Amino acid sequence: MRFMHVDVMTTPQPLQAIGGLARRCRDAGFDGLLFTETGRTAYLNAAVAAQAAPGLELSTGVAVAFPRSPFVTAATAWELQEATNGKFRLGLGTQVRTHVVRRYGMDFEHPGPRLRDYVLAVKACFRAFRTGKLDHRGDFYSLDFITPQWSAGPIDAPDPHVDIAAVNPWMLRMAGEVADGIHVHPLGEPGYIARHVLPNRAEGAAKSGRSPEDVAVIVPVMTIVGDTDEERQRERDLVRASMSFYGSTPNYAFIWDEAGFEGTTARIREKQKAGDFAGMAAQITDEHLATFATETTWDGLADALTEKYGQTATRIVLYNAIADPERFERYGAVAQRLSAGH
Structure with missing residues (x-):
């Protein structure tokens, strides 16, 4: 059985509740906890989880990019990377026009190229925190000023990985070129991954002189598990x-x-x-x-997920694992098997 990281997906919770959930995830045997941003912010939940459950890998999957400046996003990710001792992944997405324009009051023109520039700007900020020099000049964002008091400064951890949500071929190629990971859509079944995600990731990676394996494939999976049809x-x-x-x-x-x-x-x-x-x-x-x-019995779940995603996914994210405490523990046991590769 191939080694895979296994995360739990959740929408952000009230801050007083998230610490307990993070500890449950870690203690049950999951590798990480992924926050998909809705009405509450993913970043504040990640901060609380980092303090409550040291060692747990945390990621935003995804946070909305355009309502926040690249510098604000980079600074937030930098602090979370420090708080987790290098176990934070910054996942970003465009959202859709109606939300960005009518709810956030921000521009949404050319969302794909804008997100590409955004990712490069965030990475320029990471370099600036280490070097004190900020110089990013893109089609949508220009950043060229930083002083010591406005820099988080170096941290004793690598730069955070920057992942993006991508569905169509252009976005997948762009992710392969400039990002560190691809958040596959929840409808991303194996055929879609084979037809679109992998070849476009490879094409984008080649454009920037990287191996496709440098770009993680993060796949949310919907599971239907039980030992009886009624279950x-x-x-x-x-x-x-x-x-x-x-x-x-x-x-x-x-x-x-x-x-x-x-x-x-x-x-x-x-x-x-x-x-x-x-x-x-x-x-x-x-x-x-x-x-x-993926529908199967409990004993068959690890093998079923490996058969379906083992050759393509770097991380799988269990979409509906937290609904029931007893089932949560059983999902955790499966996660441990997948993470151990047997």
Whole structure:
């Protein structure tokens, strides 16, 4: 069995609650905890988790980039890297136009090239914290001023890895060129990874003279686990709802189509416009689940995940592991098997 890092995905929690969750993750045997930013900030949760559970790997997966300046993001990541003794990964994403423009009040033109420039600007800030010299001149961001009192200064840890969320081929190539990791979309089944993620990562990495293996592939996985059909049925319903939510976005329609489920997005959006959330979930058939989720018994989960992602994923992120305390411990035992490579 190939070695894989295994993280738990969560949305940020109230700060008084996150320390306990971080300790549970570490004690259960997970490698890390990944915060996907929603109404609460991923960075504050990561800071509390770093203090509560030393040794746990922490990442934002993902934090919204454009509402924060590259310097602010870099400084925050730098402090978290120091607090975790080098176990923090900065995961960034564009979000979508409506959120960035109408909720955050920021520009969203040319999001792909803008994010590329953003990543380079963040990395320029990391260099500036060590050297005292800031010089980044890009198409969207120009940074060329820093003084000692406004620099975090060197830390006794490597620069944080900078990962980005990428779906379409251009973004995947860009990630391969300038980022340290790719957050694959939750609908990213193995066929999509083989057709798009790996070849485009390789093309981008070659452009910057790197090996594709220098760019991590971080894959969220939806699991349906249980030793009886009744035990698995509840998770099937939850996964259908999650898939229908992600599958309603037009930009992701090609993932369904290429996997043999043409028109899935259109059918989901029709139900969405009518406010029929149960109808949205009903568009996700058992055949969808078989392709896009991993359904198995508890004893078979480690082998099933290895078979599905072992040759492609650097890290897998368990999407629905924290819902039940008893099941959480069982997922942790599986994570330990995967992390140990047997």
